[in-house]
Amino acid sequence: MELNFVARHTEITDRFRNYVAEKVDKIEKLADRPLELDVTVSKHHGGKGLVGGDHVELTLVEAGPVVRAESDGEDKYAAFDLAMGRMMEQLRRARDKKKIHHHGHQKPLSIHEASADAFAQVDLVPATPEDIERVAAEEHAITPSAAA
Template identity: 40%
Template sequence: MEIAVVGRHTDVTDKFREHVQDKLTKVTQLSPNTRRVDVEVTHENNPRLSDVSERVELTVRSKGPIIRAEAAADDRFAALDLAMEKLSERLRRSRDRHKKDHRRRGAEDARPFADPSTVDEVLAERSEPEPAVLETPGDSVEHQLGDSPVVIRQKLHHGEPMTVDDAVERMELVGHDFFLFIDKESARPAAVYRRRGWSYGVIELDTTCAAAAPVTQLT
Protein backbone atom coordinates (compact mmCIF):
# COMPACT_ATOMS: atom_id res chain seq x y z
CA MET A 1 0.00 0.00 0.00
CA GLU A 2 1.37 3.38 -1.03
CA ILE A 3 1.06 6.32 1.36
CA ALA A 4 1.47 9.86 0.03
CA VAL A 5 1.71 12.71 2.55
CA VAL A 6 1.50 16.31 1.32
CA GLY A 7 1.32 19.63 3.14
CA ARG A 8 -0.76 22.61 2.07
CA HIS A 9 0.56 25.93 3.37
CA THR A 10 2.78 23.97 5.76
CA ASP A 11 5.80 21.68 5.97
CA VAL A 12 5.43 18.06 7.09
CA THR A 13 8.16 16.75 9.39
CA ASP A 14 9.67 13.28 9.17
CA LYS A 15 8.34 12.55 12.66
CA PHE A 16 4.77 13.16 11.52
CA ARG A 17 5.28 11.08 8.36
CA GLU A 18 6.47 8.16 10.50
CA HIS A 19 3.45 8.57 12.76
CA VAL A 20 1.18 8.48 9.71
CA GLN A 21 2.80 5.24 8.54
CA ASP A 22 2.16 3.63 11.92
CA LYS A 23 -1.44 4.82 12.09
CA LEU A 24 -2.38 3.71 8.60
CA THR A 25 -1.31 0.10 9.06
CA LYS A 26 -4.88 -0.52 10.24
CA VAL A 27 -6.23 0.40 6.81
CA THR A 28 -5.06 -2.83 5.18
CA GLN A 29 -6.78 -4.83 7.92
CA LEU A 30 -10.13 -3.24 7.10
CA SER A 31 -9.55 -2.85 3.35
CA PRO A 32 -6.98 -5.36 1.99
CA ASN A 33 -7.44 -4.12 -1.60
CA THR A 34 -6.31 -0.58 -0.79
CA ARG A 35 -3.70 0.58 -3.30
CA ARG A 36 -3.00 4.07 -2.03
CA VAL A 37 -3.82 6.43 0.84
CA ASP A 38 -3.46 10.17 0.31
CA VAL A 39 -2.81 12.22 3.43
CA GLU A 40 -3.25 15.98 3.12
CA VAL A 41 -2.19 18.25 5.99
CA THR A 42 -3.41 21.85 5.97
CA HIS A 43 -2.43 24.67 8.33
CA GLU A 44 -4.79 27.59 8.99
CA ASN A 45 -2.96 30.82 9.74
CA ASN A 46 -6.01 32.69 11.06
CA PRO A 47 -5.44 33.12 14.84
CA ARG A 48 -9.20 33.06 15.41
CA LEU A 49 -9.20 29.45 14.23
CA SER A 50 -6.36 28.29 16.46
CA ASP A 51 -8.50 25.48 17.91
CA VAL A 52 -8.84 23.93 14.43
CA SER A 53 -5.67 25.27 12.83
CA GLU A 54 -4.41 21.81 11.81
CA ARG A 55 -6.56 19.80 9.37
CA VAL A 56 -5.82 16.27 8.18
CA GLU A 57 -7.67 14.64 5.27
CA LEU A 58 -7.34 10.90 4.54
CA THR A 59 -8.38 9.45 1.18
CA VAL A 60 -8.36 5.69 0.59
CA ARG A 61 -8.16 4.53 -3.03
CA SER A 62 -8.89 0.90 -3.79
CA LYS A 63 -10.84 -1.19 -6.30
CA GLY A 64 -14.05 -0.05 -4.64
CA PRO A 65 -15.42 3.43 -3.96
CA ILE A 66 -13.15 6.18 -2.68
CA ILE A 67 -13.45 6.55 1.09
CA ARG A 68 -12.46 9.81 2.76
CA ALA A 69 -12.35 11.27 6.26
CA GLU A 70 -11.05 14.53 7.66
CA ALA A 71 -10.74 16.23 11.02
CA ALA A 72 -9.28 19.40 12.52
CA ALA A 73 -7.69 20.21 15.87
CA ASP A 74 -5.10 22.50 17.38
CA ASP A 75 -2.46 19.80 16.83
CA ARG A 76 -1.99 17.75 13.65
CA PHE A 77 -1.31 14.55 15.60
CA ALA A 78 -4.68 14.92 17.33
CA ALA A 79 -6.34 15.77 14.01
CA LEU A 80 -4.87 12.59 12.51
CA ASP A 81 -6.25 10.49 15.36
CA LEU A 82 -9.73 11.97 14.90
CA ALA A 83 -9.64 11.50 11.14
CA MET A 84 -8.46 7.92 11.56
CA GLU A 85 -11.41 7.13 13.85
CA LYS A 86 -13.84 8.39 11.21
CA LEU A 87 -12.02 6.54 8.44
CA SER A 88 -12.02 3.25 10.33
CA GLU A 89 -15.77 3.46 10.84
CA ARG A 90 -16.37 4.15 7.14
CA LEU A 91 -14.06 1.33 6.10
CA ARG A 92 -15.97 -1.09 8.35
CA ARG A 93 -19.26 0.11 6.87
CA SER A 94 -17.94 -0.40 3.34
CA ARG A 95 -16.60 -3.86 4.19
CA ASP A 96 -19.91 -4.95 5.73
CA ARG A 97 -21.83 -3.71 2.70
CA HIS A 98 -19.46 -5.57 0.37
CA LYS A 99 -20.09 -8.81 2.28
CA LYS A 100 -23.84 -8.23 2.08
CA ASP A 101 -23.68 -7.62 -1.69
CA HIS A 102 -21.52 -10.74 -2.12
CA ARG A 103 -24.12 -12.89 -0.35
CA ARG A 104 -26.91 -11.36 -2.45
CA ARG A 105 -25.04 -12.06 -5.69
CA GLY A 106 -24.41 -15.63 -4.57
CA ALA A 107 -28.15 -16.08 -4.11
CA GLU A 108 -28.73 -14.68 -7.60
CA ASP A 109 -26.22 -17.13 -9.09
CA ALA A 110 -28.06 -20.04 -7.48
CA ARG A 111 -31.41 -18.91 -8.89
CA PRO A 112 -32.38 -20.36 -12.33
CA PHE A 113 -32.87 -17.79 -15.07
CA ALA A 114 -36.14 -17.63 -16.94
CA ASP A 115 -34.64 -16.44 -20.24
CA PRO A 116 -31.34 -15.11 -21.69
CA SER A 117 -32.45 -11.49 -21.37
CA THR A 118 -32.48 -11.86 -17.60
CA VAL A 119 -28.85 -12.97 -17.71
CA ASP A 120 -27.94 -9.87 -19.72
CA GLU A 121 -29.69 -7.62 -17.20
CA VAL A 122 -27.83 -9.15 -14.24
CA LEU A 123 -24.47 -8.91 -16.01
CA ALA A 124 -25.16 -5.29 -16.94
CA GLU A 125 -25.81 -4.44 -13.30
CA ARG A 126 -22.48 -6.04 -12.28
CA SER A 127 -20.36 -4.46 -15.02
CA GLU A 128 -17.62 -2.10 -13.86
CA PRO A 129 -17.82 1.51 -15.03
CA GLU A 130 -15.41 2.56 -17.75
CA PRO A 131 -12.39 4.42 -16.38
CA ALA A 132 -11.95 8.08 -17.20
CA VAL A 133 -9.77 8.68 -20.26
CA LEU A 134 -9.19 12.43 -20.08
CA GLU A 135 -7.45 12.83 -16.72
CA THR A 136 -6.83 10.84 -13.58
CA PRO A 137 -9.77 11.04 -11.14
CA GLY A 138 -8.72 12.86 -8.02
CA ASP A 139 -6.64 15.43 -9.86
CA SER A 140 -7.41 18.96 -8.69
CA VAL A 141 -6.46 22.52 -9.56
CA GLU A 142 -6.86 25.79 -7.67
CA HIS A 143 -7.16 29.36 -8.86
CA GLN A 144 -7.81 32.65 -7.15
CA LEU A 145 -10.95 34.64 -7.91
CA GLY A 146 -9.58 37.88 -9.29
CA ASP A 147 -7.85 39.98 -6.66
CA SER A 148 -10.01 38.60 -3.84
CA PRO A 149 -8.74 36.12 -1.22
CA VAL A 150 -11.30 33.59 -2.48
CA VAL A 151 -9.67 30.39 -3.76
CA ILE A 152 -11.66 28.03 -6.00
CA ARG A 153 -10.65 24.37 -6.10
CA GLN A 154 -11.74 22.16 -8.99
CA LYS A 155 -11.56 18.37 -8.88
CA LEU A 156 -12.30 15.58 -11.37
CA HIS A 157 -14.36 12.55 -10.40
CA HIS A 158 -15.77 9.53 -12.22
CA GLY A 159 -19.31 10.00 -13.54
CA GLU A 160 -20.57 6.62 -12.35
CA PRO A 161 -24.19 5.46 -12.92
CA MET A 162 -25.81 4.36 -9.65
CA THR A 163 -29.08 4.37 -7.76
CA VAL A 164 -30.05 7.06 -5.28
CA ASP A 165 -29.55 4.59 -2.41
CA ASP A 166 -26.01 3.87 -3.58
CA ALA A 167 -25.29 7.60 -3.91
CA VAL A 168 -26.41 8.23 -0.32
CA GLU A 169 -24.14 5.40 0.85
CA ARG A 170 -21.18 6.83 -1.09
CA MET A 171 -21.85 10.27 0.39
CA GLU A 172 -21.75 8.84 3.90
CA LEU A 173 -18.49 7.01 3.13
CA VAL A 174 -16.67 10.20 2.12
CA GLY A 175 -18.25 12.26 4.92
CA HIS A 176 -19.64 14.99 2.68
CA ASP A 177 -22.98 16.80 2.77
CA PHE A 178 -23.61 16.18 -0.94
CA PHE A 179 -22.62 13.70 -3.66
CA LEU A 180 -22.72 14.05 -7.45
CA PHE A 181 -23.57 11.03 -9.60
CA ILE A 182 -25.36 9.81 -12.74
CA ASP A 183 -28.83 8.47 -11.95
CA LYS A 184 -28.97 4.85 -13.14
CA GLU A 185 -32.68 5.01 -14.01
CA SER A 186 -32.92 8.39 -15.71
CA ALA A 187 -29.29 8.67 -16.97
CA ARG A 188 -29.33 12.32 -15.84
CA PRO A 189 -26.68 14.10 -13.74
CA ALA A 190 -27.92 14.28 -10.15
CA ALA A 191 -26.87 15.15 -6.62
CA VAL A 192 -27.98 13.86 -3.24
CA TYR A 193 -27.59 16.15 -0.25
CA ARG A 194 -28.07 15.99 3.48
CA ARG A 195 -31.06 17.74 5.03
CA ARG A 196 -32.01 17.80 8.71
CA GLY A 197 -31.59 14.68 10.77
CA TRP A 198 -31.63 11.53 8.61
CA SER A 199 -33.45 13.23 5.77
CA TYR A 200 -31.87 13.53 2.31
CA GLY A 201 -32.73 15.39 -0.88
CA VAL A 202 -32.11 14.67 -4.57
CA ILE A 203 -31.58 17.16 -7.40
CA GLU A 204 -31.48 16.11 -11.06
CA LEU A 205 -30.46 18.12 -14.13
CA ASP A 206 -32.51 18.09 -17.32
CA THR A 207 -29.83 18.08 -20.02
CA THR A 208 -32.33 18.40 -22.87
CA CYS A 209 -33.04 21.87 -24.16
CA ALA A 210 -34.88 23.29 -27.13
CA ALA A 211 -32.73 24.51 -30.00
CA ALA A 212 -32.41 28.24 -30.18
CA ALA A 213 -34.79 29.82 -32.67
CA PRO A 214 -33.09 31.20 -35.78
CA VAL A 215 -32.51 34.93 -35.75
CA THR A 216 -34.26 36.78 -38.56
CA GLN A 217 -32.35 39.80 -39.80
CA LEU A 218 -34.53 42.75 -40.77
CA THR A 219 -33.57 44.70 -43.86
Protein backbone atom coordinates in the same frame (compact mmCIF):
# COMPACT_ATOMS: atom_id res chain seq x y z
CA MET B 1 0.08 0.60 -0.28
CA GLU B 2 1.68 3.86 -1.31
CA LEU B 3 1.65 6.83 1.10
CA ASN B 4 1.60 10.36 -0.34
CA PHE B 5 2.04 13.43 1.86
CA VAL B 6 1.09 16.99 0.92
CA ALA B 7 1.81 19.95 3.21
CA ARG B 8 0.20 23.36 2.89
CA HIS B 9 1.55 26.23 5.01
CA THR B 10 3.29 23.75 7.31
CA GLU B 11 6.00 21.11 7.30
CA ILE B 12 5.66 17.36 7.70
CA THR B 13 8.25 15.92 10.05
CA ASP B 14 9.73 12.44 9.96
CA ARG B 15 8.07 11.78 13.31
CA PHE B 16 4.65 12.50 11.79
CA ARG B 17 5.44 10.29 8.76
CA ASN B 18 6.36 7.40 11.07
CA TYR B 19 3.23 7.98 13.14
CA VAL B 20 1.04 7.79 10.02
CA ALA B 21 2.86 4.71 8.73
CA GLU B 22 2.12 2.86 11.99
CA LYS B 23 -1.58 3.72 11.85
CA VAL B 24 -1.95 2.80 8.17
CA ASP B 25 -1.67 -0.91 8.98
CA LYS B 26 -5.25 -0.78 10.27
CA ILE B 27 -6.48 0.55 6.92
CA GLU B 28 -4.72 -2.24 5.04
CA LYS B 29 -6.55 -4.82 7.16
CA LEU B 30 -10.03 -3.39 6.51
CA ALA B 31 -9.79 -2.17 2.91
CA ASP B 32 -10.17 -4.65 0.07
CA ARG B 33 -7.28 -3.66 -2.18
CA PRO B 34 -5.86 -0.30 -1.10
CA LEU B 35 -3.65 1.31 -3.71
CA GLU B 36 -2.64 4.62 -2.15
CA LEU B 37 -3.39 6.91 0.77
CA ASP B 38 -3.05 10.67 0.31
CA VAL B 39 -2.47 12.61 3.53
CA THR B 40 -2.90 16.38 3.18
CA VAL B 41 -1.94 18.54 6.16
CA SER B 42 -2.68 22.27 6.18
CA LYS B 43 -2.37 24.99 8.79
CA HIS B 44 -5.38 27.24 9.37
CA HIS B 45 -4.84 30.91 10.05
CA GLY B 46 -7.30 32.44 12.46
CA GLY B 47 -7.12 35.91 10.89
CA LYS B 48 -5.24 39.03 12.00
CA GLY B 49 -2.02 37.03 12.12
CA LEU B 50 -3.34 34.46 14.60
CA VAL B 51 -2.36 30.87 14.00
CA GLY B 52 -5.20 28.35 14.12
CA GLY B 53 -5.26 24.58 14.29
CA ASP B 54 -4.29 21.98 11.73
CA HIS B 55 -6.52 20.39 9.11
CA VAL B 56 -5.90 16.82 7.89
CA GLU B 57 -7.52 15.24 4.83
CA LEU B 58 -7.21 11.53 4.12
CA THR B 59 -8.04 10.11 0.69
CA LEU B 60 -7.88 6.35 0.18
CA VAL B 61 -7.78 5.14 -3.40
CA GLU B 62 -8.70 1.48 -3.73
CA ALA B 63 -10.20 -0.89 -6.27
CA GLY B 64 -13.70 0.27 -5.34
CA PRO B 65 -14.89 3.77 -4.53
CA VAL B 66 -12.59 6.45 -3.15
CA VAL B 67 -12.92 6.91 0.63
CA ARG B 68 -12.32 10.38 2.13
CA ALA B 69 -12.18 11.72 5.65
CA GLU B 70 -11.06 15.06 7.06
CA SER B 71 -10.81 16.70 10.43
CA ASP B 72 -9.52 19.71 12.32
CA GLY B 73 -7.50 19.59 15.51
CA GLU B 74 -5.18 21.52 17.79
CA ASP B 75 -2.19 19.85 16.15
CA LYS B 76 -1.71 17.56 13.17
CA TYR B 77 -1.57 14.43 15.36
CA ALA B 78 -4.98 15.09 16.92
CA ALA B 79 -6.48 16.01 13.55
CA PHE B 80 -5.03 12.87 11.97
CA ASP B 81 -6.44 10.65 14.74
CA LEU B 82 -9.93 12.13 14.28
CA ALA B 83 -9.80 11.75 10.50
CA MET B 84 -8.44 8.22 10.83
CA GLY B 85 -11.33 7.28 13.12
CA ARG B 86 -13.83 8.57 10.57
CA MET B 87 -12.14 6.67 7.75
CA MET B 88 -12.05 3.45 9.78
CA GLU B 89 -15.79 3.75 10.44
CA GLN B 90 -16.48 4.15 6.72
CA LEU B 91 -14.32 1.12 5.92
CA ARG B 92 -16.02 -0.97 8.63
CA ARG B 93 -19.45 -0.10 7.25
CA ALA B 94 -18.40 -0.91 3.68
CA ARG B 95 -16.93 -4.23 4.77
CA ASP B 96 -20.05 -5.10 6.77
CA LYS B 97 -22.24 -4.52 3.71
CA LYS B 98 -20.24 -7.11 1.79
CA LYS B 99 -20.67 -9.81 4.44
CA ILE B 100 -23.22 -12.55 3.99
CA HIS B 101 -25.56 -12.38 6.98
CA HIS B 102 -27.47 -15.62 6.37
CA HIS B 103 -27.26 -18.88 8.31
CA GLY B 104 -24.19 -18.11 10.35
CA HIS B 105 -22.15 -16.53 7.54
CA GLN B 106 -22.74 -19.39 5.11
CA LYS B 107 -23.15 -18.82 1.41
CA PRO B 108 -26.85 -18.94 0.49
CA LEU B 109 -27.89 -21.81 -1.75
CA SER B 110 -28.69 -21.21 -5.38
CA ILE B 111 -32.16 -22.10 -6.65
CA HIS B 112 -30.72 -25.11 -8.47
CA GLU B 113 -29.01 -26.44 -5.33
CA ALA B 114 -32.07 -25.88 -3.16
CA SER B 115 -34.49 -27.52 -5.61
CA ALA B 116 -32.20 -30.52 -6.19
CA ASP B 117 -32.10 -31.25 -2.46
CA ALA B 118 -35.85 -30.78 -2.05
CA PHE B 119 -36.69 -33.10 -4.96
CA ALA B 120 -34.32 -35.76 -3.61
CA GLN B 121 -36.17 -35.80 -0.28
CA VAL B 122 -39.61 -36.42 -1.86
CA ASP B 123 -38.34 -38.83 -4.54
CA LEU B 124 -39.33 -36.68 -7.53
CA VAL B 125 -37.37 -36.03 -10.70
CA PRO B 126 -37.41 -32.45 -12.02
CA ALA B 127 -38.68 -31.93 -15.56
CA THR B 128 -36.12 -31.56 -18.32
CA PRO B 129 -36.08 -28.40 -20.45
CA GLU B 130 -37.36 -30.44 -23.42
CA ASP B 131 -40.42 -31.59 -21.42
CA ILE B 132 -41.17 -28.01 -20.40
CA GLU B 133 -40.98 -26.78 -24.01
CA ARG B 134 -43.21 -29.63 -25.23
CA VAL B 135 -45.88 -28.91 -22.62
CA ALA B 136 -45.77 -25.17 -23.35
CA ALA B 137 -46.18 -25.82 -27.08
CA GLU B 138 -49.17 -28.14 -26.45
CA GLU B 139 -50.95 -25.52 -24.30
CA HIS B 140 -50.71 -22.93 -27.05
CA ALA B 141 -52.00 -25.22 -29.78
CA ILE B 142 -55.73 -24.87 -30.43
CA THR B 143 -57.54 -28.16 -30.06
CA PRO B 144 -60.99 -28.83 -31.59
CA SER B 145 -62.61 -29.28 -28.16
CA ALA B 146 -61.18 -25.97 -26.92
CA ALA B 147 -62.43 -24.06 -30.00
CA ALA B 148 -66.06 -25.26 -29.62
